[in-house]
Each structure stands twice: as structure tokens, then as C-alpha cells.
Amino acid sequence: xxxxxxxxxxxxxxxxxxxxxxxxxxxxGELSRSSLTCALGLxxxxxxxxxxxxxxxxxxxxxxxxxxxxxxxxxxxxxISAAELTRExxxxxxxxxxxxxxxxxxxxxxxxxALPALGVTALAGLFTPRDRART
Numbered sequence: 001x002x003x004x005x006x007x008x009x010x011x012x013x014x015x016x017x018x019x020x021x022x023x024x025x026x027x028x029g030e031l032s033r034s035s036l037t038c039a040l041g042l043x044x045x046x047x048x049x050x051x052x053x054x055x056x057x058x059x060x061x062x063x064x065x066x067x068x069x070x071x072x073x074x075x076x077x078x079x080i081s082a083a084e085l086t087r088e089x090x091x092x093x094x095x096x097x098x099x100x101x102x103x104x105x106x107x108x109x110x111x112x113x114a115l116p117a118l119g120v121t122a123l124a125g126l127f128t129p130r131d132r133a134r135t
Contacts, residue, residue, distance in 0.1 A: 003055040007118055010051045011075070011110035014044035019106060027092030045075040048113040056121030063124040070116035078112020079105065 028034035049071035
């Protein structure tokens with residue numbers, strides 16, 4: 001449970017900083033600003049995957065790569081599902097107008113980043129041999 005909270009907190013914190021600094025990428029007036037927001041979101045997903053990987057037992061690069069891929073895909077899925085669940089997928093989130101909607105979107109996107117990455121690291125940890133003390 002600590003790993004889930006830590007990974008979700010890292011993802012939610014990163015998304016909050018990106019969101020407060022640059023806003024919703026759908027509301028960006030320029031393509032370069034929207035691209036920067038999306039690239040920073042990608043970095044947040046990579047950071048969440050690295051935290052999940054470091055918190056797990058199996059720390060092989062062979063586990064890190066799928067964790068990063070699943071965190072990116074999960075973040076995109078969380079963002080899209082949050083936009084669809086609010087029933088306004090075409091409208092950008094305005095923090096001043098609808099703060100709960102913005103928090104919902106950040107939370108669902110952060111969970112989408114955290115859960116798949118933690119799942120793959122936990123699954124890999126099941127197949128990692130444990131150290132046993134000799135008595």
C-alpha cells in the first residue's frame with residue numbers, strides 16, 4: 001500500500017505542477033505550448049514508473065522498460081477516461097471554474113500511471129528469488 005501511495009503521490013504532484021504551470025494542453029493557444037505540456041506529462045509518467053520500479057523487489061532494466069511503457073499508456077488511458085467520464089471531452093479544464101473536475105482528472109491520470117507500473121513490478125517481484133538467512 002505504501003508503494004501505491006508513494007507512486008500515486010509522485011504522479012499527482014508532478015501532474016499538478018505541470019497543470020498549474022502550463023494548464024490543460026487542450027486549451028493551449030499554440031501548438032508548442034501544448035507539446036511542452038504533453039512532453040512534461042510524459043516525464044511525469046516516466047518518473048512514476050521509476051519510483052514504482054525502485055520500490056519493487058526486482059530492479060532489472062528488463063522490468064523498468066515495461067513499467068515505463070505501462071505508466072505512459074496508463075496515464076493516457078486515465079486522462080482519456082477522466083475526460084469521457086466528465087461528459088465534456090472537448091472542453092479544457094478551467095481550474096477557477098471547476099476545481100473538482102480538475103482534481104478528478106489529475107487523480108485518475110495519476111492512478112492510471114501508478115497502477116500498471118506497480119503491477120508489473122509486483123509481478124516481477126514474485127519471480128525474484130528471496131534472500132534467506134542461513135541458520
